[in-house]
Amino acid sequence: MAETPLQDTQPQAGSPETPSVVEVLVDAAKTNIQKVQEYSKLSFRSLANLATSPRYMQDTLAQMDDIGVGSLPIVLLSGFFIGAVMVLQTGAQFERFGQSSLTGDVVAIALVRELGPSITGLLVAGRCASGIASELGSMLVTEQVDAMRAMGTDPSRKLVSPRVLATLITLPLLTTISVFVGLVGGMVASVFSLRLDATAFWERAIAVLQFSDVMQGLSKSVVFGFILATVGCYQGLNVRGGTQGVGRATTQAVVVSSVLIIVADTFLTKIALFFADKVF
Amino acid sequence: MMESPSRFALTPEKSREAVIQFSDVRIGFAEGEILRGVSFSAQPKETLVLLGETGSGKTLTLKIAAGLLRPDSGTVDVLGERVSQMSERELLALRRKAGFVFQEGALFDSLTVGENVAYRLHEDHVNEEEIEPRVREVLEFVELGHTQKLLPSELSGGMRRRVSIARAVVNRPPIVFYDSPTAGLDPITSQTIITLILRLRDVYGVTALLATQRLQDGFALANFHFDSATRRVRRDTKPEKPSAAVTRFLVLRDGRIYFEGSPEELLAANDPYLQRFLI
Ligand SMILES: Nc1ncnc2c1ncn2[C@@H]1O[C@H](COP(=O)(O)OP(=O)(O)OP(=O)(O)O)[C@@H](O)[C@H]1O
Ligand SMILES: [Mg+2]
Numbered sequence: 001m002a003e004t005p006l007q008d009t010q011p012q013a014g015s016p017e018t019p020s021v022v023e024v025l026v027d028a029a030k031t032n033i034q035k036v037q038e039y040s041k042l043s044f045r046s047l048a049n050l051a052t053s054p055r056y057m058q059d060t061l062a063q064m065d066d067i068g069v070g071s072l073p074i075v076l077l078s079g080f081f082i083g084a085v086m087v088l089q090t091g092a093q094f095e096r097f098g099q100s101s102l103t104g105d106v107v108a109i110a111l112v113r114e115l116g117p118s119i120t121g122l123l124v125a126g127r128c129a130s131g132i133a134s135e136l137g138s139m140l141v142t143e144q145v146d147a148m149r150a151m152g153t154d155p156s157r158k159l160v161s162p163r164v165l166a167t168l169i170t171l172p173l174l175t176t177i178s179v180f181v182g183l184v185g186g187m188v189a190s191v192f193s194l195r196l197d198a199t200a201f202w203e204r205a206i207a208v209l210q211f212s213d214v215m216q217g218l219s220k221s222v223v224f225g226f227i228l229a230t231v232g233c234y235q236g237l238n239v240r241g242g243t244q245g246v247g248r249a250t251t252q253a254v255v256v257s258s259v260l261i262i263v264a265d266t267f268l269t270k271i272a273l274f275f276a277d278k279v280f
Numbered sequence: 281m282m283e284s285p286s287r288f289a290l291t292p293e294k295s296r297e298a299v300i301q302f303s304d305v306r307i308g309f310a311e312g313e314i315l316r317g318v319s320f321s322a323q324p325k326e327t328l329v330l331l332g333e334t335g336s337g338k339t340l341t342l343k344i345a346a347g348l349l350r351p352d353s354g355t356v357d358v359l360g361e362r363v364s365q366m367s368e369r370e371l372l373a374l375r376r377k378a379g380f381v382f383q384e385g386a387l388f389d390s391l392t393v394g395e396n397v398a399y400r401l402h403e404d405h406v407n408e409e410e411i412e413p414r415v416r417e418v419l420e421f422v423e424l425g426h427t428q429k430l431l432p433s434e435l436s437g438g439m440r441r442r443v444s445i446a447r448a449v450v451n452r453p454p455i456v457f458y459d460s461p462t463a464g465l466d467p468i469t470s471q472t473i474i475t476l477i478l479r480l481r482d483v484y485g486v487t488a489l490l491a492t493q494r495l496q497d498g499f500a501l502a503n504f505h506f507d508s509a510t511r512r513v514r515r516d517t518k519p520e521k522p523s524a525a526v527t528r529f530l531v532l533r534d535g536r537i538y539f540e541g542s543p544e545e546l547l548a549a550n551d552p553y554l555q556r557f558l559i
Contacts, residue, residue, distance in 0.1 A: 054403075143386035146348055150380035151400045151447075152372045 136236025
């Protein structure tokens with residue numbers, strides 16, 4: 001490359017400012033620990049705020065409409081097809097042993113315990129964690145959050161708590177709907193592809209479910225809802241660097257909340273299976 | 281000039297009743313220290329005009345005064361409370377007594393103009409029946425009564441600035457911080473906004489801290505007053521100043537108060553740096 005006056009940013013080898021590897025690692029660890037700390041603080045505050053007024057119920061209702069009702073179409077559509085595809089995949093295996101009536105059991109358990117909560121959680125994370133992050137991020141960079149503070153409003157009460165509460169309430173509902181529609185989808189698929197009797201499928205699917213399965217599914221969806229709302233809010237309220245930062249925060253919100261949901265799912269499954277034996 | 285005590289130099293007795301008091305406030309970022317020991321105080325009903333080049337820290341000073349930012353060191357007292365040490369929760373209560381006009385307006389862009397202005401009244405749990413007339417009144421005051429149903433994005437920059445002023449003063453706060461209210465506006469609109477600030481000062485008697493890059497703004501505030509009887513803005517006649525309001529200038533330079541004094545003192549100052557501002 002030709003030498004031009006613009007090339008003055010070349011890293012100078014061996015310059016005294018070059019930080020050592022250890023320093024870089026320590027710095028990175030420090031910033032990450034700080035982020036986790038800030039995130040925990042925000043999550044805790046979002047719930048603690050609900051104990052005292054002001055509570056902004058109007059905003060919570062608006063968010064429930066946006067997050068709950070707004071997510072309904074994608075949850076319905078994906079729920080139906082996931083139920084159907086589960087039947088197609090497992091039915092073929094059961095058919096080999098002439099046990100195709102067992103399909104209903106498997107699909108019901110899989111949907112209620114696992115696929116319902118996690119798929120709904122991931123879908124709503126994709127839709128709402130990103131929405132929350134970009135909305136709060138844009139408000140932050142245009143100083144609207146500061147304007148709120150300047151007028152005596154606590155942004156964690158006005159912006160964070162309503163979103164967290166709305167998600168905590170709506171995600172279990174969405175999950176329930178998704179599971180139901182999934183079972184309908186499974187029933188349709190089993191009637192058409194496995195030639196099973198619709199009532200038989202439905203009866204088996206319901207009969208196999210235990211209280212602990214339902215509890216497992218619902219408690220997962222509550223945790224997933226909390227994760228996606230708090231991660232969305234945290235990313236939005238910690239935007240650095242203008243519009244580009246908002247874009248980054250939006251992506252980050254989806255990535256981080258999705259990964260956390262999947263990781264949390266593993267641990268919750270383990271815990272739920274433990275309690276299923278002991279308690280229920 | 282710098283050394284000679286200004287006409288309004290603070291006696292200790294006076295500073296006790298100051299509405300806003302900065303003592304040796306410092307704040308810095310990664311790039312270095314921006315405010316390096318800023319001290320000043322504002323008396324009740326006084327308008328302090330904070331002059332400075334771009335990047336001199338005017339916005340920072342205002343945000344520190346409103347408790348939106350915490351200084352690295354030094355103390356800030358507003359209405360007798362130590363803002364620089366209060367928790368965010370206590371600050372929220374104090375901020376209800378102050379209006380803040382942001383440099384970029386910072387209007388809630390998904391709310392209508394009327395909702396923006398009403399926001400603070402809702403927060404203060406003002407009666408619903410009372411909100412509507414008060415919003416209309418303050419919007420009439422800034423001559424934007426017809427825009428109540430519009431969104432901020434449907435307004436011009438100057439109109440947005442006026443809505444922002446309306447929003448800041450709707451609950452009649454005793455203190456208003458104006459951050460560069462005329463920046464980037466044409467001279468006529470700037471004049472409209474300065475007139476508005478004048479009226480607020482002379483009708484409601486607010487104490488104001490006004491950041492600006494334009495010296496004219498300060499002189500307009502110093503030399504004119506709003507006559508409530510005739511409802512007109514008039515030039516002050518020399519012998520007796522009709523407005524009790526006092527306008528003082530503060531010039532920020534290199535993170536310190538470079539000059540503090542009355543408009544006359546600023547005009548008389550024989551300082552090359554200040555001369556550059558006068559052009
Ligand atoms: N959050 C921040 N992080 C890092 N630096 C900042 C931050 N806020 C302000 N600064 C720096 O502080 C300096 C003063 O900023 P400030 O906004 O107070 O300037 P100003 O006097 O209001 O300028 P203008 O007249 O252009 O509005 C600038 O150099 C800016 O880079
Ligand atoms: Mg500024």
